[in-house]
Amino acid sequence: MSVSRKTISIVLAFFAIYVIWGSTYLLNKIAVTQLPPFKIASIRFISASIIIFIIAKILKLDISITKKQLKNTIIAGFLFLTFGNGVVVWALKFVDSGFTALEISAQPLVVLILMRIFQKKKISAMSYIGVALGFIGIYLLVSQKQIISQENQITGMIMIFVCMISWAYGSLFVGKAELPKNSFVNTAYQMLFGGLMLLILSICFGETWTAPSTWNTNVTWSLIGLIIFGSTIAFTAFNYLLKEVSPEKVATSTYVNPIIALILGWWVLNETITVQSVIAAVILLTGVYFINTKRKFKPRSIGR
Template sequence: MSSKPQASSNNLLVILAFAAIYIIWGSTYLLNKIAVLELPPFMLSGFRFTAAAGLIFIWAAISGKPLKINRRQALNSLFAGFLFLSIGNGFSVWALRYLDSGFAALEISAQPLVILLMMWVLQGKRIQPQSYVGVLLGVIGMYLLVSQQQILTQEYAWVGMLLILICMISWSYASLFVAKAELPKNFLVNTAYQMLWGGLLLMVMSTIAGEQWSSPVTWSTDVLWAMGLLVIFGSIIAFTSFNFLLRTVSPEKVATSTYVNPIVALILGAYFLNEKITLQAGMAALILLSGVYFINTKKKIVLFSRFRTKRRLNEKNH
């Protein structure tokens, strides 16, 4: 009798966690764009994640969660934090200095394609026929996206696109790593350690890059609001939800956030920052997201299924 309420509660947590990574993460492109126009990217991200880590540690301690972890868990948290946050987030924020927030979100929507290829190369996972369709659509959509005239003529846009590519590779590998690595069992504590290491490494990267640090008291009101929302919602709520989902459902399902994030980012970027949504960008978005659907769907394409069945019958008869 007691298992039903527990299962229902877990299902509700999964739904809320997906809502967090779908909607909140879609808004972080706008918030990071506002902040990075005034603050250096690595310092911005470093401050965001170390502040969030401190708040999560306090929350976990008050909740009675054990904060002690073993050496392997600490090293794995360090590695995951470096890949997810120092590279995966730090480079994407840096890229926003050269790209519109909606464009960056659309480029990152190809991440399931990167995860699929990594699972094939590193884990030997066989690519399903429908995923080949997804790969083809992903390549076409990405070409349409990056070949826009206003992007090609924009100064240093290629730097932003390269940074996003590095970000996708790092985030994708981290997703596969975290799914199997030994990490703190409590997802709240797990998130705190990843953010602590990732944030501290970003501060080191900021120092090496020679970024000019500034005190929050000197920040504009818009940046203060953006940072507060990034820390509370983008970091604590959304990233904790992300870690929870990686341990609860498959990495491919978690990657479906790329369906919604670009749409949210495009709408918010157009409304608040007057970023233009061109017809070519709209076509690229439709094709890219269709490709993501084919990569993530478990349904087999009837045409391929019939072809394989017919081939097997022929082989059997011969």
Template sequence: MSSPRNPVLVILAFFSIYVIWGSTYLLNKIAVTELPPFMLASIRFTTAGILIFILCKFLGLNLKITRKQFLNTVIAGFLFLTFGNGVVVWALRYVDSGFAALEISAQPLIVLVLMRILDGKKIKAMSMVGVVLGIIGIYLLVSQKQVISQENSVLGMGMIFLCLISWAYGSLFVGRANLPTNYFVNTGYQMFTAGILLLLASVLFGETWSSPLEWSSPTQYSMLLLILFGSIIAFTSFNYLLKVVSPEKVATSTYVNPIIALILGWHFLEEQITTQSIIAATVLLTGVYFINTKKTFLIFSRFRTNQETNL
């Protein structure tokens, strides 16, 4: 909290973590309708990683890390970005962007449950209420006939849930791992190595690559926005806010992102917002609110910092 607080920068930073992060679901949905998912994610994170390295050099930051730190960044990058993000992009072919954002908003719930299973951490009464509400909200969300009836939607929902587990385990991993102390350097290595792993996955699954010059204008703009705004500006804004405002205020992005994603998906892609989706969102986000106690959020924010948060 020692960093100088500029009211204009604070407002712009909140706009970034609210609107930009919330819009990444729409941008990924637009791009994945034309591009193979692992290729899309690979280009995004490899490019963003390289740009962050260039920024680090410009800022005079030392990019040298130990072998152990490099290995840990590869593991974290895989958990958060290669699997955690790449598979979500793959699932967006079968699931609406707003629906995916709502399911992903259950991140704190999964983190809390996994902490209980792996570390034996007791769940506080307030957080237990959040877990129960979260489970109810997820059930209401995934049990809709309009959703289940879509082709491969159940597969898409199931894969997103596996991504939540990957993110949750990753959040516990980075809490113990020896990682580069500078968050720019740390994120640069995670993004770049995750992008390379996604490249290998793309080759393994036989995806056909194409030149950006061959993409449609919406896809080109979406990729550009994902790299510059979703992967760099919003991430920097998040870390800035953690220094100048309370963690609880930064945590409000957990509640706002799905709403932004739902509205953008409805407006630009004509995705349907059902009454049950609204009820599920209310119940689920209320559960996330109960879970996001100050102590829990400190763990969650460390996870978000290393994950670059949201898509």
């Protein structure tokens, strides 16, 4: 039986948000060692939006946008990028990349709670188990003395959690909002406005801007990777999936992201992986599994 083009597109899109986004924690951590956080994020998203607009013109895509779509892309850009991503990059100044990814792995829990609050979605028994496990995992993660004793760690962890709420609400908003039909064009507008708002924040916070010639090689390559892979490819895939599958399924990228981030952080930056963090990861990811498990234990095909 032949596999449809749509099925292949969905699988590739999931690969992008699983694997590529798992590596962006490391890339942001490297970049923030030399560059200010809002500057990093603004350069990343404005550059990526320009690249996407150029590709869209080459492909002769319609990049026109209505006033309502314009308003919605600005809102989505703020929720996902200006706040949802920009503040996470700021928090990486104080929190390890692997730890950050592990904390964000609780995002499906936040999505589920927001869906219950705003959409009155019924929560299954399996999801209740997942929520309980999620809270236990988060407690084990953030209660480690060797972590919370470090300067600004608690502030960083709190801000990351607030960003998770912003990103989760953005997922629900985009799922219902009127946006440009083409996910490529939609991504370009969100990144453009999100990047411009980050630029304004960078100026308001008095961040120092330096020429690329003064950056070290690792920082330069990290930023290039964030622009091309983390933004242009993965975020386009993310927006595509939000229109094709449910927000809960898109949020399952947190199964894989923290594992990749933990391994890369340990391998490249010599970040510490504690036994308690591993236990917390297992419990958290098990909770995420239960949250996304249907009442009837039957696999659901992608094409359904």
